[in-house]
Amino acid sequence: MKKENKEKKEKKKKLPLRRTIANNMFALRAIWAASPIYLAVYLGSSFVYGIIEFLSEGYLLRMIVNGIDEGKSVESIVLFVLILASISLVTYTALSWFWNVISPVKQRRVSAYIEKMLFKKAAEVELACYENPVFYDKYVRAMDEAYDRIMKVMRTLDSLISRLIALSANSILLFIIDPVLILFGLFPLVLGIFRRLENIASHDLESERKKVNRRAAYVKRTFYLGEYAKEMRSGGMYGNMLRDLRDTFGEYKRITKKYGAKRAIYGYVQRFGLEVVTILGATLYSVWSAMCIGSANGGMSIGDCIVVIGSIGTISYCLNNLVQNFAEFGEHALFLEDVRYFLDYETKLVGGNKKAPDESVVLEARGVSFRYDGSDKDTLHDVSFTLRKGERVALVGSNGSGKTTLVKLLLRLYDVSEGEILLDGENIKEYDLSSYRDCFGTVFQDFKMFSMSVKDNVLLRPSEKDEDEKVLSALRESGAYARVERMDKGIDTILTREFDDKGENLSGGEQQKLSLARIFADRTPFVLLDEPSSALDPIAEYTMFENMMRATEGRSVIFISHRLSSAVLADRVFLMDGGTIAEIGTHAELMALGGKYAEMFHRQAENYLGESYEESEVSANG
Numbered sequence: 001m002k003k004e005n006k007e008k009k010e011k012k013k014k015l016p017l018r019r020t021i022a023n024n025m026f027a028l029r030a031i032w033a034a035s036p037i038y039l040a041v042y043l044g045s046s047f048v049y050g051i052i053e054f055l056s057e058g059y060l061l062r063m064i065v066n067g068i069d070e071g072k073s074v075e076s077i078v079l080f081v082l083i084l085a086s087i088s089l090v091t092y093t094a095l096s097w098f099w100n101v102i103s104p105v106k107q108r109r110v111s112a113y114i115e116k117m118l119f120k121k122a123a124e125v126e127l128a129c130y131e132n133p134v135f136y137d138k139y140v141r142a143m144d145e146a147y148d149r150i151m152k153v154m155r156t157l158d159s160l161i162s163r164l165i166a167l168s169a170n171s172i173l174l175f176i177i178d179p180v181l182i183l184f185g186l187f188p189l190v191l192g193i194f195r196r197l198e199n200i201a202s203h204d205l206e207s208e209r210k211k212v213n214r215r216a217a218y219v220k221r222t223f224y225l226g227e228y229a230k231e232m233r234s235g236g237m238y239g240n241m242l243r244d245l246r247d248t249f250g251e252y253k254r255i256t257k258k259y260g261a262k263r264a265i266y267g268y269v270q271r272f273g274l275e276v277v278t279i280l281g282a283t284l285y286s287v288w289s290a291m292c293i294g295s296a297n298g299g300m301s302i303g304d305c306i307v308v309i310g311s312i313g314t315i316s317y318c319l320n321n322l323v324q325n326f327a328e329f330g331e332h333a334l335f336l337e338d339v340r341y342f343l344d345y346e347t348k349l350v351g352g353n354k355k356a357p358d359e360s361v362v363l364e365a366r367g368v369s370f371r372y373d374g375s376d377k378d379t380l381h382d383v384s385f386t387l388r389k390g391e392r393v394a395l396v397g398s399n400g401s402g403k404t405t406l407v408k409l410l411l412r413l414y415d416v417s418e419g420e421i422l423l424d425g426e427n428i429k430e431y432d433l434s435s436y437r438d439c440f441g442t443v444f445q446d447f448k449m450f451s452m453s454v455k456d457n458v459l460l461r462p463s464e465k466d467e468d469e470k471v472l473s474a475l476r477e478s479g480a481y482a483r484v485e486r487m488d489k490g491i492d493t494i495l496t497r498e499f500d501d502k503g504e505n506l507s508g509g510e511q512q513k514l515s516l517a518r519i520f521a522d523r524t525p526f527v528l529l530d531e532p533s534s535a536l537d538p539i540a541e542y543t544m545f546e547n548m549m550r551a552t553e554g555r556s557v558i559f560i561s562h563r564l565s566s567a568v569l570a571d572r573v574f575l576m577d578g579g580t581i582a583e584i585g586t587h588a589e590l591m592a593l594g595g596k597y598a599e600m601f602h603r604q605a606e607n608y609l610g611e612s613y614e615e616s617e618v619s620a621n622g
């Protein structure tokens with residue numbers, strides 16, 4: 001809660017001017033890097049539009065009225081109009097081609113450039129970042145808004161340019177006519193304060209609405225995402241969700257009323273100031289100057305009076321909106337702060353220069369302790385073991401004893417808090433990170449299937465030529481082949497129906513078998529399996545473990561399994577308890593030890609075999 005408030009304060013805080021400029025420049029530089037032509041034409045067109053508009057409105061009007069007044073020939077005016085019309089025609093045709101044919105492609109290029117920048121960073125940041133709520137929030141916002149915000153900076157600059165052109169051209173014209181008029185023109189600057197208040201109210205409204213919309217979107221997700229479907233159909237969850245939806249609607253109404261009223265009042269004050277003081281004031285002043293004083297006595301000509309009435313509105317509108325443009329730059333800078341924070345984040349998990357070995361070697365943990373960020377106690381404490389070359393180890397222990405955490409440390413998804421992990425006698429930090437991780441074939445309990453082909457899901461990397469046989473044999477080893485064989489397009493079948501009507505949805509057990517094929521496809525020196533059999537029935541599980549033992553010959557394996565029957569197949573068993581390795585030995589040794597492992601094994605066997613197991617134990621021991 002405290003964190004949330006701090007975040008909110010951070011969000012409202014104004015950035016220093018230098019940072020505001022730097023963040024907006026960052027956006028423009030990103031567009032420039034992706035497509036210089038796009039940025040140049042986008043902004044350049046504002047110059048051209050601004051000048052053409054001024055020439056064809058205020059300037060032309062004055063030329064015509066004063067020309068008539070002074071009895072000038074009609075030819076010079078017609079010539080001016082013809083030249084202006086030709087320039088407009090050519091410009092508008094060229095720009096229309098650009099907006100409709102070239103711009104959409106360039107826009108896509110800009111968005112791809114920004115996405116690439118973000119995705120590259122996202123793949124780099126350590127797992128711990130996902131567990132840090134402040135970082136994660138910034139990360140999600142960066143992913144969500146980077147492109148829109150960056151484009152908005154360009155649009156704001158575009159509108160600033162066209163307003164500055166209209167403003168300066170019309171101001172010069174009015175100054176030439178009568179310098180006093182500039183005072184009327186400047187009044188909208190005073191109104192800028194109300195514009196700022198209106199912006200703050202809009203910003204608050206938007207951020208409060210976002211919270212409500214997030215909740216509403218969550219409710220919506222629970223209705224259409226398959227992963228919620230079972231719970232949504234049981235008990236009263238459906239009713240709970242509808243209740244939440246109603247609540248979000250009520251909240252939406254409340255905040256719209258609260259901020260809507262503020263926005264209406266600030267908007268009204270601005271319009272009143274603009275229309276009554278500036279436009280009406282300048283109009284009355286010009287009419288008085290032209291009619292009461294008259295051009296013969298130093299007052300305005302009728303032509304100038306008409307021009308003033310036409311231009312003052314443009315000036316005051318532009319000035320009022322310039323304030324808006326600057327406020328927008330401030331807002332963009334705040335949002336881009338998150339994007340830059342994310343992109344500038346330097347990952348703490350840095351690899352070394354050494355290339356990791358490509359065959360099984362000794363992996364050793366020495367006095368390893370580990371504490372998750374924000375946690376007040378160690379999850380692992382003083383863990384030491386050696387995984388010998390080609391050894392298969394079962395890692396067992398009750399829930400929460402630290403097994404998965406140990407696997408994550410071995411994969412260097414986190415760095416140890418104390419102690420060290422050595423590969424072939426070398427601290428794993430010395431190895432190039434990706435070559436180190438490439439040593440491991442891993443299947444996690446919460447593995448994910450991607451909406452891609454079976455082949456892609458098995459290889460988890462772009463496939464090379466002639467790898468089909470490799471994928472097929474991996475599927476055979478993992479027991480997933482029978483299911484894939486029934487698919488129309490075999491290993492080229494797309495999984496899930498999200499993007500392909502002919503896609504296949506797999507059951508939990510089938511998915512698990514398929515994910516296991518990943519470790520058979522590429523012969524990595526190490527294999528780490530975190531409960532790879534939790535969704536399999538006992539027979540499929542037994543077959544899977546047998547296959548795994550065969551297929552991982554010569555590779556070092558650590559597998560976590562809840563069912564201790566599989567630990568029997570391992571060369572050694574590590575029993576974890578409360579963040580430490582409490583017992584190490586072969587199944588037979590640990591059974592003979594009569595410690596925690598033996599106790600767990602007996603308990604599980606009883607559950608499976610019931611009384612017959614107890615009886616056979618009694619008779620065996622007796």
Ligand code: ADP
Pocket residue numbers: 131372373375379397398399400401402403404405406
């Ligand atoms: P196991 O795999 O043996 O069930 P874990 O390694 O998943 O155990 O978890 C060990 C302990 O660490 C648990 O108490 C769990 O709550 C805690 N833990 C796991 N992941 C995190 C995390 N990302 N942040 C903080 N605590 C965690």
